[in-house]
Structures are given as structure tokens and as C-alpha cells.
Amino acid sequence: MSSNKVIHAIYNDDDVLMDAVHKTRAAHHHIEEVFTPFPVHGLDKAMGIAPTRLAICAFIYGCIGLTVATTMMNYIMIQDWPQDIGGKPSFAYYQNMPAFVPVMFEMTVFFAAHLMVITFYMRSRLWPFKQAENPDVRTTDDHFLMEVAVHDNEAELVKFFQETGAVEVKVIDKH
Numbered sequence: 001m002s003s004n005k006v007i008h009a010i011y012n013d014d015d016v017l018m019d020a021v022h023k024t025r026a027a028h029h030h031i032e033e034v035f036t037p038f039p040v041h042g043l044d045k046a047m048g049i050a051p052t053r054l055a056i057c058a059f060i061y062g063c064i065g066l067t068v069a070t071t072m073m074n075y076i077m078i079q080d081w082p083q084d085i086g087g088k089p090s091f092a093y094y095q096n097m098p099a100f101v102p103v104m105f106e107m108t109v110f111f112a113a114h115l116m117v118i119t120f121y122m123r124s125r126l127w128p129f130k131q132a133e134n135p136d137v138r139t140t141d142d143h144f145l146m147e148v149a150v151h152d153n154e155a156e157l158v159k160f161f162q163e164t165g166a167v168e169v170k171v172i173d174k175h
Contacts, residue, residue, distance in 0.1 A: 004175070005150040006032060008135060009161035010143050010168040014040050017144040020164035021046045024148060027160065032147040035139040057119050058112050065111025069104045135172070143167075 011017040018040065024031055031047055034040075074093045077083070077100075082090040090096055121127075139145045146166075150157060154171055161169045 004173055005154065006172050006174050007146075007148045007150055007154075007157050007161060008168075008170045008172055009146045009148065009164070009166040010136065010138070010170075011146070011165060012143055012167050013165075014144060016165040017146065018043065018046055020146060020161070020166065023164050024146065024160075029157065029160075030149045032149055034147070035134060035136070035145040037140055037142060037144070040144075054116065054119065054123075058116050061115040061119075062108045062112040064115070065108040066104055068111065069100075069107030072107075073100045073103060 009020065011020060014036070017034070017036070021031065021034065021043065025046070025048060034043060034047060036043070070093075077096065078090050078093050084090070088096065088099075093100075134140060135147065136143065136145050146161075148157065148161075150171065158169050158171065
């Protein structure tokens with residue numbers, strides 16, 4: 001029979017939380033999630049979370065933006081409506097490319113930034129009107145919560161987390 005119980009260990013200091021995360025990992029307990037009111041430097045590494053691959057997405061999105069910008073400018077300024085601006089005829093894209101560099105840069109940044117936001121929201125499953133998954137409202141203000149799975153060791157875990165400096169330890173049935 002599988003249990004859906006979790007321990008909510010609540011801390012009021014980020015240094016105590018980091019120490020508790022290290023002790024929890026050393027004791028081979030599985031940390032489901034940690035909720036904090038602000039980003040805690042090094043928490044992802046302490047929890048053993050793999051490095052993000054979002055930077056690869058950013059590079060790909062930037063390349064897409066550069067391609068769109070180059071294709072767009074070639075079509076608009078060279079093929080569709082060539083103009084003689086300041087005595088510089090538009091016979092070929094490469095002859096006018098220095099004038100297009102600012103647009104190429106801006107489109108690269110535009111595509112990378114906007115597509116990264118969309119990717120982040122999709123990856124994080126943050127949809128419009130989504131209900132918050134925050135288990136304790138205090139974690140949005142001044143408390144830190146570590147959620148750890150319980151596997152028939154409830155009393156041992158409660159004692160363990162009280163010893164790590166938790167100000168409150170609760171056993172919760174997760175739905």
C-alpha cells in the first residue's frame with residue numbers, strides 16, 4: 001500500500017534550512033520540494049537538482065530570431081521593395097548587412113527573451129488562473145518549508161526534522 005503522507009518541516013532561517021537540506025540528503029531521505037519566500041543561493045545544488053537546460057533553449061531561440069531577422073530584411077529591403085537610400089543601392093543582402101546588424105541583434109534578443117518566458121511557464125506548468133500549490137501561506141513571507149516523503153518512518157522523520165532546527169513539523173496527507 002502506497003502512502004501519500006509527507007512531512008512539512010518549517011524553518012524561519014535560510015541558513016538553518018540549507019543545513020537541514022544537507023542533513024536530509026546525507027540521511028538519504030527524499031526531498032519532494034522546498035518552498036521559500038525568496039531565492040536561496042545554492043539550494044538547487046544542495047537538493048541535488050540537475051542543472052537546467054534552459055540556456056540551450058535560449059541559444060536555439062536566439063538563432064531562430066537571427067534567422068527570422070535575416071530572412072525578413074532580405075525579403076523586405078532587397079527582394080520585395082529595394083530602395084536606393086543615400087546612394088547605396090540594394091543589389092545584394094551582404095552589401096547592406098552592416099546597416100542591418102542592429103535589427104539582427106534586436107530580433108535575436110526579442111525571440112530569445114519572449115520564447116524563454118513561454119518555455120519557462122510551460123516547463124513550470126504555470127498557466128493563467130492556475131491554483132497556487134503553496135502548502136503554507138507563511139512561505140510567501142518569512143518561513144521556509146521542506147516537503148519530504150514519508151515511507152513508514154513517520155515518527156523517525158518527525159524527530160529527525162525537529163533536531164535539524166525546524167520550528168514546526170507537520171505530517172500531511174497529500175491529495
